[in-house]
Amino acid sequence: MTEFTEQVIQIIQSIPPGKVLTYGKVAAMAGNPRGARQVARILHSMSASRGLPWYRVIGSRGTVSLPEGGGKEEQLYLLAGEGVESRPDGGIDLGHYLWNPLSFGEE
DNA sequence: AATGTGACGGACC
DNA sequence: TGGTCCGCCACAT
Numbered sequence: 001m002t003e004f005t006e007q008v009i010q011i012i013q014s015i016p017p018g019k020v021l022t023y024g025k026v027a028a029m030a031g032n033p034r035g036a037r038q039v040a041r042i043l044h045s046m047s048a049s050r051g052l053p054w055y056r057v058i059g060s061r062g063t064v065s066l067p068e069g070g071g072k073e074e075q076l077y078l079l080a081g082e083g084v085e086s087r088p089d090g091g092i093d094l095g096h097y098l099w100n101p102l103s104f105g106e107e
Numbered sequence: 108a109a110t111g112t113g114a115c116g117g118a119c120c
Numbered sequence: 121t122g123g124t125c126c127g128c129c130a131c132a133t
Binding site for chain 2: 022023024027033034035036037038039040041042043044047054057058059060061064065066067070071075
């Protein structure tokens with residue numbers, strides 16, 4: 001368990017309902033602006049971990065990376081349940097739902 | 108030890 | 121506006 005991994009998990013758990021973050025943002029906040037793929041890897045690996053709102057993490061353009069039938073619908077459903085409306089094409093309006101961390105930096 | 112891959116991102120054409 | 125290519129990093133073969 002690296003520090004980066006811990007940070008990523010903390011950050012994801014800190015995302016409030018109704019908001020989302022992109023892989024790149026999470027990676028940057030965790031201290032590695034180039035670690036988007038690692039974030040993805042962690043999510044893929046830790047998705048089993050309960051309490052981890054993996055579905056609040058989406059692509060940099062507000063797109064869900066999961067393929068249809070592979071969890072995409074579930075993710076959109078969960079987000080919709082928190083008020084995050086996705087467009088018919090599955091895209092999400094980042095300008096409206098992207099979480100703007102005011103003061104993150106403890107723990 | 109070397110090579111290939113991927114829940115990604117950004118630059119280019 | 122859309123499709124490709126390249127860079128990054130950890131993990132699996």
